[in-house]
Amino acid sequence: MSDKKNKTEQILEQIKKQRSRSRVIAAEEERIELVIFSLAKDYYAFYGTNVKEILPYEKITYVPGCPDFITGIINIRGDIESVISIHKLMGIPEKKPDKNFRIIMGVHQDILSGILVDSVEDVIEVPLTYIKHPISTLDKKIKDFTVGGEMIYENKYVNILDIGKLFSILIQ
Structure with a gap:
């Protein structure tokens, strides 16, 4: 009986060791947050650290004289902010805004x-x-704005774009 008990204790000890090793490996692996979005039928992403918030589509007010990639401006809780058309910057065909559009x-x-x-x-x-x-x-055009990576999400390639590279066009 003591041999069975001893063997059971050994097995339980091995299971505990394996579980603790897997937890350590998972905890040590660096993780990043991504906001995945679609343009036409392709997926892209921004690093979560570069996204302040995601807004539902609202009326964008056109501003005459702006470059064509600036769609216009919106009012967010009293602050006026520009809205960029990433489609135009990357040469992706635009479609008419619908309820799925986001800013x-x-x-x-x-x-x-x-x-x-x-x-x-x-x-x-x-x-x-x-x-x-x-x-x-x-x-x-897409490579110009890519951070240098891609991943697969729901069996589709997702190119990770650099918001800093997009915004560098604004200050030129």
């Missing part, structure tokens, strides 16, 4: 601006190891 309020250094997207698909946290180098055949 992602991006922030980088001292710049805050809205970015019009077709829809926000998800806000997720992923291990940094999930991010791979972008494919070499990626369109140059």
Whole structure:
């Protein structure tokens, strides 16, 4: 009887060790938050640290004389903010805004601006190891705004875009 008890204790001890090892590995892996959105039928993402908030689509007021990639301005709780058409910057065909459209309020250094997207698909946290180098055949206009990585989400490639690179056009 004592042999069975001893063997059971050994098995339980091994299970505890394996569980503690798996917890340590999972905790050590660096994770990043991504806001995944769609443009046309493709998925893209911004780092969560560069997204202040996600707003439902609202009327954007056109401002004459602005570059064509600035759709206009919106009023957010008394603050007037610009809205960028990422479609125009990346050469992606635009569609008429609908109920799925969102305005992602991006922030980088001292710049805050809205970015019009077709829809926000998800806000997720992923291990940094999930991010791979972008494919070499990626369109140059998209590659210009890519942070240098992509991942797979729901069987689709997601290119991670750099809000800082998008906003650098605003200050040129």
